[in-house]
Amino acid sequence: MAKPLGERVAEALKSGEGEAALQKLLCDERAPDIAVALENLEPGQCERIFEALEHDCAGEVLTLLGPERAREIVETLRLDQFRRLLEDLPPRDAALVAAEAPEEYLEAARRDLPDVAADAEIRAAYPEGSAGRLMTNRFLRLRPEMTVAEALDLVRDTDPSIDVPSNLYAVSQAAGPSGEQRETLEGVLSIRALAMADAGQRISELMATDMVTVKAEAEDDEAANLLSTHKFSTLPALDRDGFLVGVIPGDDLMHVLVARMHRRYSRAVGTDAQAMEDATPLQAAKIRVPWLLGTMLLELGAGLVIAHYNDVLERVILLASFMPVISAVAGNVGLQTAAITVRALDTGQVSLKHRGAALLKETYVTILMGALLAAVLGGIGMVWSKDVTFALVIAIALGCSMLTAAVMGTMIPMISKKLGFDPATTAGPFETAFQDIIGFGVFLALATLML
Incomplete structure (x- = not known):
């Protein structure tokens, strides 16, 4: 069974095939299939494939792409290429392409194709992602x-x-x-x-x-x-x-919405995941090691916190028995939150613009979970130690640690996304480190004060 075109294109690019080989690969493919394959590629790769298309096919492929990808390609075209594309396209499709073009290209369209330019300008007056961007004034x-x-x-x-x-x-x-x-x-x-x-x-x-x-x-x-x-x-x-x-x-x-959903799906299953899959073991290690080194340094901070409260641990040895439990429960809360946030960012369910609402919701969820789990673990601590104060220390420390993990698990993926890093790579290590430092610090400080 033949591989999908997207896989064959990716393999050809990875192996460094020249333009002639790419043209041979694409010559018998339908424009919709090529458009789907282009939506999965990185911008630089996408431009290489588009350059290898025959002129008659290139215009049709361009009209089938989502606005983001079409804009990336249009911005790489020479002015003469852009004009030829518009001339070969039906007016409505030409206006769809021209609406995503830079201003100097649109100026050229005003001279050569005034009707197309007028339609494009009406669309371009509305924000990206709006209904007005997709409308046409060419109707009966x-x-x-x-x-x-x-x-x-x-x-x-x-x-x-x-x-x-x-x-x-x-x-x-x-x-x-x-x-x-x-x-x-x-x-x-x-x-x-x-x-x-x-x-x-x-x-x-x-x-x-x-x-x-x-x-x-x-x-x-x-x-x-x-x-x-x-x-x-x-x-x-x-x-x-x-x-x-x-x-x-x-x-x-x-076709615009299908292209958008296709790209969201690709990000959800992982454009970063695909890059990691294609990387050699050495490249993958180079990507991941810096974040693990950062985590190791932060976790040394947790070690310093524990060392600072060594006296209280020696006096109440039972405290040490509950530290792994608090760390594990809070760590799992953080990993759950980070996974949910990364998925929501990739599918578009949560945006960086609405990060406050996402953080507030996760805080409420964690408070509810923390109240239940803190009561259970505090009850176990009271039965074990026969000391209400000890149980209170355990319960409060678990609640604080869980809340820290939830906040970090929500914010770190968003900050990583904003800075251009892969949230899936950075979220887990940093969330765990911060949760350990704050969780252990609260736990041992309370123990010192109350016990």
Whole structure:
């Protein structure tokens, strides 16, 4: 059974294949398969593969990529390459690519392809990841007072080479906030409904006026949910004032979301994990050893804490019996929290922007768990030592240690991500070290004060 194209491409890049070999590898592959393979690669690798594509295929592949990856590639193209790509693409696809291009490239498109540039500029006016970034102003506009015969003539007169959404929108002109002429959405109907109607009927009699729309500033996920729920092929996008600014074709939206989910999945199973898998034993050791050395130095701090309280350990030897238990329980809490945080960061469920909410939630969870486990371990300590004070020391120390582990397990992956390190590599070692230092310090300090 043949390997997936992504694996074969990765192997070719790893073995240092030249451009001719890459072209041979890709020559018989379909554009959607190539696009999926490119989404899995690192930016530099992605550009190498794109350069090896035949010109006719390159444009189609570019339109099938998610915005992030498309932008990375567009920024590496020469101006003449960019112009040729736009000229060979259907106008709607060309606008999708141009919206991700640098300003000087868009300026060239304004001279050579003004309609494409106008569509791209409307999209580029909205934030990345918004519904407006995916809408097009190239759609069939009808007037409510039109007859079916007039509307069908308009459809027939449309350039067949221009890819326009299949739904037809009835619009009227209205004055905008600054007095400019804007479009107001009046209704929608499908080409099929138009073709089956009597020639003399008015569009106003056929169109649906109870329409589902989306704000152009809304997240594209919201638009995807509406398209999926209502089974639409297109979705009208309105501005803040309620005027129609474009429509979002379902196929454009879906391939963007699929590309995004594919990249999130790749990160979840591990772009870092894949890099580690591809590394030689020496390379893997070089990546991991610095973090372990840092942990070792921090753990020496825990050793100094224990040495400082050596007298109390000698007087109450039972304390030493509970130290491994506290360390192990807190360590597992930290590892659980770190694993949950790393997974959430990679899948997009938690972002660095909302780290406060994630930390607060994990703190509440840990307080609940800590109260239960501290009561259990404190009870065991009381039965064992026959001393309520000793049990209190054990319970409080376990609670503090668990809380420290949870905070470190949440924050360290986020800090690592922010600084560009692999959270999976850094989270475990540092969380364990900090939890031991603070846990043992609290435990032995309380023991000294209370016993």
